[in-house]
Amino acid sequence: MTDLSSHVHDAARRSRSAATTLRSVPRATKDAALHAMADAVVERRDEILAANALDVDGARAAGTSDHIIDRLRLDADRISQMADGTREVAALADPVGEVVRGSTLANGLLVRQLRVPIGVVGMIYEGRPNVTADAAAICLKAGNAVLLRGSGSAGRSNAAIAEILRDAVASVGLPADAVQALDASDRSSATALMRARGLVDLVIPRGGAGLIQTVVTQSQVPVIETGTGNVHVYVDADADLDMALEIVLNSKTQRTSVCNAAESVLVHKAVADELLPRLVPALRARDVTIHGDAAFAAHDEAVVAATEEDWETEYLSLDLAARVVDSFGDAVEHIRRYSSGHTEAIVTRSLATAQRFTEAVDAAAVMVNASTRFTDGGELGMGAEIGISTQKLHARGPMGLTEMTTTTYVVTGDGHVR
Amino acid sequence: MTDLSSHVHDAARRSRSAATTLRSVPRATKDAALHAMADAVVERRDEILAANALDVDGARAAGTSDHIIDRLRLDADRISQMADGTREVAALADPVGEVVRGSTLANGLLVRQLRVPIGVVGMIYEGRPNVTADAAAICLKAGNAVLLRGSGSAGRSNAAIAEILRDAVASVGLPADAVQALDASDRSSATALMRARGLVDLVIPRGGAGLIQTVVTQSQVPVIETGTGNVHVYVDADADLDMALEIVLNSKTQRTSVCNAAESVLVHKAVADELLPRLVPALRARDVTIHGDAAFAAHDEAVVAATEEDWETEYLSLDLAARVVDSFGDAVEHIRRYSSGHTEAIVTRSLATAQRFTEAVDAAAVMVNASTRFTDGGELGMGAEIGISTQKLHARGPMGLTEMTTTTYVVTGDGHVR
Numbered sequence: 014m015t016d017l018s019s020h021v022h023d024a025a026r027r028s029r030s031a032a033t034t035l036r037s038v039p040r041a042t043k044d045a046a047l048h049a050m051a052d053a054v055v056e057r058r059d060e061i062l063a064a065n066a067l068d069v070d071g072a073r074a075a076g077t078s079d080h081i082i083d084r085l086r087l088d089a090d091r092i093s094q095m096a097d098g099t100r101e102v103a104a105l106a107d108p109v110g111e112v113v114r115g116s117t118l119a120n121g122l123l124v125r126q127l128r129v130p131i132g133v134v135g136m137i138y139e140g141r142p143n144v145t146a147d148a149a150a151i152c153l154k155a156g157n158a159v160l161l162r163g164s165g166s167a168g169r170s171n172a173a174i175a176e177i178l179r180d181a182v183a184s185v186g187l188p189a190d191a192v193q194a195l196d197a198s199d200r201s202s203a204t205a206l207m208r209a210r211g212l213v214d215l216v217i218p219r220g221g222a223g224l225i226q227t228v229v230t231q232s233q234v235p236v237i238e239t240g241t242g243n244v245h246v247y248v249d250a251d252a253d254l255d256m257a258l259e260i261v262l263n264s265k266t267q268r269t270s271v272c273n274a275a276e277s278v279l280v281h282k283a284v285a286d287e288l289l290p291r292l293v294p295a296l297r298a299r300d301v302t303i304h305g306d307a308a309f310a311a312h313d314e315a316v317v318a319a320t321e322e323d324w325e326t327e328y329l330s331l332d333l334a335a336r337v338v339d340s341f342g343d344a345v346e347h348i349r350r351y352s353s354g355h356t357e358a359i360v361t362r363s364l365a366t367a368q369r370f371t372e373a374v375d376a377a378a379v380m381v382n383a384s385t386r387f388t389d390g391g392e393l394g395m396g397a398e399i400g401i402s403t404q405k406l407h408a409r410g411p412m413g414l415t416e417m418t419t420t421t422y423v424v425t426g427d428g429h430v431r
Numbered sequence: 432m433t434d435l436s437s438h439v440h441d442a443a444r445r446s447r448s449a450a451t452t453l454r455s456v457p458r459a460t461k462d463a464a465l466h467a468m469a470d471a472v473v474e475r476r477d478e479i480l481a482a483n484a485l486d487v488d489g490a491r492a493a494g495t496s497d498h499i500i501d502r503l504r505l506d507a508d509r510i511s512q513m514a515d516g517t518r519e520v521a522a523l524a525d526p527v528g529e530v531v532r533g534s535t536l537a538n539g540l541l542v543r544q545l546r547v548p549i550g551v552v553g554m555i556y557e558g559r560p561n562v563t564a565d566a567a568a569i570c571l572k573a574g575n576a577v578l579l580r581g582s583g584s585a586g587r588s589n590a591a592i593a594e595i596l597r598d599a600v601a602s603v604g605l606p607a608d609a610v611q612a613l614d615a616s617d618r619s620s621a622t623a624l625m626r627a628r629g630l631v632d633l634v635i636p637r638g639g640a641g642l643i644q645t646v647v648t649q650s651q652v653p654v655i656e657t658g659t660g661n662v663h664v665y666v667d668a669d670a671d672l673d674m675a676l677e678i679v680l681n682s683k684t685q686r687t688s689v690c691n692a693a694e695s696v697l698v699h700k701a702v703a704d705e706l707l708p709r710l711v712p713a714l715r716a717r718d719v720t721i722h723g724d725a726a727f728a729a730h731d732e733a734v735v736a737a738t739e740e741d742w743e744t745e746y747l748s749l750d751l752a753a754r755v756v757d758s759f760g761d762a763v764e765h766i767r768r769y770s771s772g773h774t775e776a777i778v779t780r781s782l783a784t785a786q787r788f789t790e791a792v793d794a795a796a797v798m799v800n801a802s803t804r805f806t807d808g809g810e811l812g813m814g815a816e817i818g819i820s821t822q823k824l825h826a827r828g829p830m831g832l833t834e835m836t837t838t839t840y841v842v843t844g845d846g847h848v849r
Contacts, residue, residue: 206456383540404653422797425785426800428674
């Protein structure tokens with residue numbers, strides 16, 4: 014194992030220098046860079062595809078599963094999507110310079126809290142090489158330099174994309190080091206990135222639970238935790254059952270491999286006899302395997318008996334844990350115990366119950382009579398997102414451009430002293 | 432060394448339960464608790480003073496310096512100040528429930544981002560027992576349960592204060608476990624608090640650089656870093672020199688032991704010949720020891736030659752590092768190199784220069800023609816503060832009630848699916 018820490022430190026110092034320049038670059042220049050980036054990934058598509066083919070060959074030779082290879086593989090469409098995503102970021106408002114709060118104090122001091130870039134952002138991610146372009150675009154628009162540490166298996170793809178982005182950034186007169194891909198050939202580059210206090214201001218992990226756990230427990234640089242979603246839909250005694258059926262089906266099956274997909278359904282006993290005979294076959298018709306309690310099992314012999322593990326699991330597949338609860342309070346207790354704090358949903362016609370649920374449940378997003386799939390930066394009108402935070406500090410829920418900034422108090426006086 | 436981790440875990444579980452209740456307590460009840468807390472520390476002053484006397488005796492027997500003992504010692508006045516501080520928190524608006532952002536999306540979904548409590552907050556602090564009451568009041572008003580881990584030397588004082596606060600909280604029907612003091616008899620309780628991921632949502636260290644460094648590098652719970660202030664005042668070529676003199680003197684000498692006191696002054700060479708003959712004697716007249724460069728030394732033989740260490744040091748005393756710089760750019764470079772990102776000040780009459788300084792300097796607060804001593808929650812009109820954050824995530828600068836909350840997206844639909 015080589016030690017990549019000096020490689021990371023050198024890169025981080027160059028990032029810091031680039032970040033110093035980016036702090037005061039006007040929006041027009043940043044948008045010009047983003048359009049140049051979008052144009053360049055399309056124009057130089059063949060370079061990316063050639064590098065990606067080598068990564069795919071390598072992954073196949075290493076016996077990687079088809080599922081993972083599919084995430085790794087790029088084609089012309091996926092590259093167009095990268096470019097489109099970058100152009101969408103260019104179209105978003107610049108958060109830098111926004112006056113968050115402002116007032117004139119009794120003594121005449123003028124206080125303004127201004128949005129400013131964070132500085133140097135480290136991304137540690139797995140699989141999909143499109144994250145390289147997405148993260149670079151969001152970080153640059155918010156005035157930050159980014160250090161991209163993708164997975165080793167996508168190393169050639171990420172390096173090719175980053176090189177093209179760097180050229181594009183430089184073409185508008187901004188420092189190429191605003192975007193840097195780190196050598197991911199062994200773990201030491203991730204470790205060094207997590208230890209680079211003073212050089213790196215923030216690390217964002219994106220990937221599976223193992224990666225995120227490693228980063229949040231080992232990092233000495235502040236981290237924003239993303240992703241794990243053990244998401245529940247609670248069907249209340251006062252639910253509209255047609256609506257409940259649609260929301261459960263959509264939350265579970267519209268896309269299964271994402272963090273905002275439902276993993277458990279809790280049904281109030283008052284509506285169980287009416288809902289389950291409709292819900293169980295509808296789920297089965299969409300190939301969902303139900304891991305249910307006795308009440309669910311009574312409706313279909315294909316229901317698998319749920320264990321403690323089922324309540325805890327983020328399946329990310331066509332599996333659903335299912336339970337009938339005796340009361341609203343039992344539903345809340347279950348959610349409090351097993352929720353990962355990502356998204357929790359209630360279906361109810363009762364305003365009071367909706368309000369109580371919103372107050373009682375501690376999650377990044379609470380859905381009332383809506384699918385859990387709406388916890389998404391694009392769906393919530395924030396534009397591009399760099400991840401969904403499941404922690405409570407700094408950013409909670411979808412993280413867009415605003416969440417990639419910090420603030421400074423600017424206090425202007427006329428010789429004021431205490 | 433005993434292992435206090437099970438003590439900490441038990442307390443944290445009780446905190447979590449209390450926090451669940453506190454989430455939805457209305458302001459009036461929280462304010463009633465705060466007034467009961469203020470009344471109780473005054474009424475039961477003798478219990479606090481008796482416990483404090485034992486702590487002071489213990490510290491004296493251990494050979495603790497007079498300076499530290501003075502910070503540890505309580506008297507009737509200091510206890511009244513605790514009560515006043517608690518009542519001031521009661522008078523502040525409740526941040527919980529504030530709608531931070533809200534909109535109705537094109538598809539009719541109603542999106543609101545609401546302020547909610549963080550949950551369980553751990554405080555790790557040194558010295559002054561008044562932090563026990565201050566932190567408890569701010570945490571409770573923002574709907575959080577607090578775990579107080581003060582220094583071992585103040586253990587009896589903190590335990591007595593916490594016991595009184597708990598009784599007061601319970602007297603209005605709220606859970607006493609909203610406020611808990613941890614056994615501080617050895618380090619293991621601090622370590623356990625920093626490792627209690629999942630039970631504790633946030634740890635805030637308050638104290639010297641060593642304590643803060645330990646917490647930020649070892650904690651697995653998210654941390655807000657507070658405090659170190661290597662603060663500069665830059666006197667620009669376009670400065671009003673009368674104003675510059677007053678601002679430097681006030682920033683350095685109004686109170687020296689605090690993080691927003693100035694530690695270095697940088698003077699543009701264009702005004703050095705005029706300013707230094709006034710500034711050097713004025714600082715000397717206030718017993719300031721100047722650690723200066725050759726230009727400063729030329730004005731007074733009592734100026735000590737500055738070393739690299741002086742530029743890096745947060746003196747917290749009547750010492751000041753002082754340098755003449757050749758240009759605005761040199762001043763910014765010096766500040767970028769040595770600043771701890773707390774407060775930086777410029778004295779100038781030039782609007783353009785003030786603007787360039789604000790853009791170039793990356794700090795929690797930038798003062799233009801005002802004393803650095805204004806970086807303070809009370810001075811900036813935020814009311815009580817729990818510390819001054821010098822990190823970029825979540826909170827930067829003085830942390831008041833707003834900074835002790837997080838947010839939830841509440842999304843209300845009418846059967847919306849994707």
